[in-house]
Amino acid sequence: MAIDLCLLAVPKEVEYILKKATKNRDSEYCDAVFSLPHAFENDCTDFGHSDWIEFHKDAQDLVKYYPESTFHSKFYLDTNRTYKIFDYLLAKNENATKNFRDVTPFFYDGIKHDVCESGQGFPLVYWTINMLRNKKKVLDSVSFEDLYKLYDYKNMVDEGVYKIEQLHEKTDELLKIFNETKMFLENALAVNGSVLVIKY
Numbered sequence: 001m002a003i004d005l006c007l008l009a010v011p012k013e014v015e016y017i018l019k020k021a022t023k024n025r026d027s028e029y030c031d032a033v034f035s036l037p038h039a040f041e042n043d044c045t046d047f048g049h050s051d052w053i054e055f056h057k058d059a060q061d062l063v064k065y066y067p068e069s070t071f072h073s074k075f076y077l078d079t080n081r082t083y084k085i086f087d088y089l090l091a092k093n094e095n096a097t098k099n100f101r102d103v104t105p106f107f108y109d110g111i112k113h114d115v116c117e118s119g120q121g122f123p124l125v126y127w128t129i130n131m132l133r134n135k136k137k138v139l140d141s142v143s144f145e146d147l148y149k150l151y152d153y154k155n156m157v158d159e160g161v162y163k164i165e166q167l168h169e170k171t172d173e174l175l176k177i178f179n180e181t182k183m184f185l186e187n188a189l190a191v192n193g194s195v196l197v198i199k200y
Contacts, residue, residue, distance in 0.1 A: 003081070003122075003199065004081055006076065007079070008076050008077075011193040012192070013193070014194065017033065022113075027051045028049055031116075032044075032055035033124060034116070035055075039056050077180055077181060083105075083162075084164075085167060086107070089147040089150050090147065092152075093150060108197055109197075110125040110128075111125065111128070119200060120199075124196060127194055132185065136182075136189065
């Protein structure tokens, strides 16, 4: 099964949902948290289960805290399996001599909410507003061209960069995700909350 990672900008009131998940750690409510983007768009199946019904209601209540009381797609980003490539390029840009496996990732880095785990066992991670600002500073300080100069296919294969074989030579796709990530970080700041990092 393939692994992907998405980013979701959420109002600070999401704390209510995360606290409820912690309180109900053995319920399906914790599993439902990973469906938050779908629940915002009212595209979430509740399976007739009370935990999912409750979660769906809580998610819909959260929408009113977004700017204009509306959830827009600009507050959600699917990295389309490129996140490890950018982790590598950003790490090399920061310290060309450091081993990729020893660096802090750009994307899947933050505060772990260990109660909520994806089906593949990855805990939910979130960025505070200060973490979000720092991430934005990192991306604003570098161009795609600067990063792409550090692209080293052989070394990336050797260091186990995820899905590099499938994405090799797809420069347009990498540029697209780079620009979309920059735009997402800008839009996320407007929410004035946090960013959930969902790896599944």
